[in-house]
Amino acid sequence: MADLTFADPPFNLAKKYRSYDDHRGGEEYLDWCRQWLHELLRITKPTGSLCVHNIPKWLTHYAAFLNTQADFRHWIAWDALGMPLGKTLMPRHYGILFYAKDKRRQKFYEIRHPHRRCRKCGVLHKDYGGKKHGLHPFGPLVSDVWSDLHRIKHASRRDPHPCQLPETVLERIILMTTDAGDVVVDPFAGTGTTLVAARKLGRRYLGIELDAAYVAIARERLTQAHPVSRLGEVWVSQVRGALVTIRDCDWPQLQAYYAIPEPAAAIETAPIVFDWRLAAVASLPTLAAAQTPSARRRKTA
Numbered sequence: 001m002a003d004l005t006f007a008d009p010p011f012n013l014a015k016k017y018r019s020y021d022d023h024r025g026g027e028e029y030l031d032w033c034r035q036w037l038h039e040l041l042r043i044t045k046p047t048g049s050l051c052v053h054n055i056p057k058w059l060t061h062y063a064a065f066l067n068t069q070a071d072f073r074h075w076i077a078w079d080a081l082g083m084p085l086g087k088t089l090m091p092r093h094y095g096i097l098f099y100a101k102d103k104r105r106q107k108f109y110e111i112r113h114p115h116r117r118c119r120k121c122g123v124l125h126k127d128y129g130g131k132k133h134g135l136h137p138f139g140p141l142v143s144d145v146w147s148d149l150h151r152i153k154h155a156s157r158r159d160p161h162p163c164q165l166p167e168t169v170l171e172r173i174i175l176m177t178t179d180a181g182d183v184v185v186d187p188f189a190g191t192g193t194t195l196v197a198a199r200k201l202g203r204r205y206l207g208i209e210l211d212a213a214y215v216a217i218a219r220e221r222l223t224q225a226h227p228v229s230r231l232g233e234v235w236v237s238q239v240r241g242a243l244v245t246i247r248d249c250d251w252p253q254l255q256a257y258y259a260i261p262e263p264a265a266a267i268e269t270a271p272i273v274f275d276w277r278l279a280a281v282a283s284l285p286t287l288a289a290a291q292t293p294s295a296r297r298r299k300t301a
């Protein structure tokens with residue numbers, strides 16, 4: 001049984017996958033989706049979570065089905081690049097439906113992301129007004145709108161797959177819903193992003209993928225991925241040594257690695273600063289260049 005099931009299926013948008021034909025009739029596509037959604041719920045533990053990534057059009061149907069068998073938690077809007085399609089609002093987000101198998105028993109951790117600041121002057125983007133004396137040093141709790149995590153835009157940063165997700169999205173979901181040692185299942189594993197994220201966070205993982213070439217990429221990523229994304233004893237999501245998601249409950253341990261301006265209102269203009277001497281003692285893994293597809297290709301060439 002899985003603690004987290006995460007699905008990033010083909011979106012029926014005629015994408016060019018190697019093996020899968022991404023061009024079905026609407027009802028045929030939805031019938032198929034209901035079948036695998038049913039199976040995912042079946043293998044999710046009573047304390048577990050189910051997340052599905054897709055475009056809003058299909059997620060409305062998924063929700064109608066899932067609402068009859070599980071507990072709705074969130075529709076997470078993940079910022080995307082929009083393209084004008086004519087006679088419609090410009091689509092600017094993908095959705096991640098987040099369900100609990102049973103919300104009274106679900107394992108769930110509040111998570112935080114770093115404050116967003118002006119690159120030039122360092123001042124917080126958000127005006128906290130009279131509330132700045134209560135600012136959290138690291139950053140706010142993550143909401144149901146994710147605009148700080150970006151899609152992989154440039155082909156050189158992507159493996160040869162039309163829809164590879166960034167690891168940071170999966171790491172956020174995994175930190176929010178599981179503990180180290182828990183089981184994460186992805187039935188549309190593609191190039192193995194979910195599995196790599198699970199491995200880096202000390203979770204067990206299982207992926208299913210139709211195409212042998214994508215499986216080969218996933219295996220290669222898993223052998224080369226840095227096995228540990230941890231600061232001291234705390235599992236964290238990071239990009240090039242900068243934390244992008246932490247659990248709220250881990251901050252008391254993590255704050256030991258930072259010089260934190262005082263009083264709290266000073267956070268408005270001055271960021272917390274990581275202390276590299278403490279990091280060296282704690283062996284903070286930096287995201288090695290070997291993680292990127294282009295670097296992996298250079299290494300294996």
Ligand SMILES: C[S@@+](CC[C@H](N)C(=O)[O-])C[C@H]1O[C@@H](n2cnc3c(N)ncnc32)[C@H](O)[C@@H]1O
Nearest residue numbers: 008009010020163164165188190191193209210
């Ligand atoms: C949107 S992609 C997943 C990408 C993945 N999240 C990543 O980051 O690499 C969907 C994947 O589902 C696979 N697929 C389609 N039908 C499948 C099936 N019946 N069983 C397993 N995988 C399937 C496709 O080959 C494709 O790689």
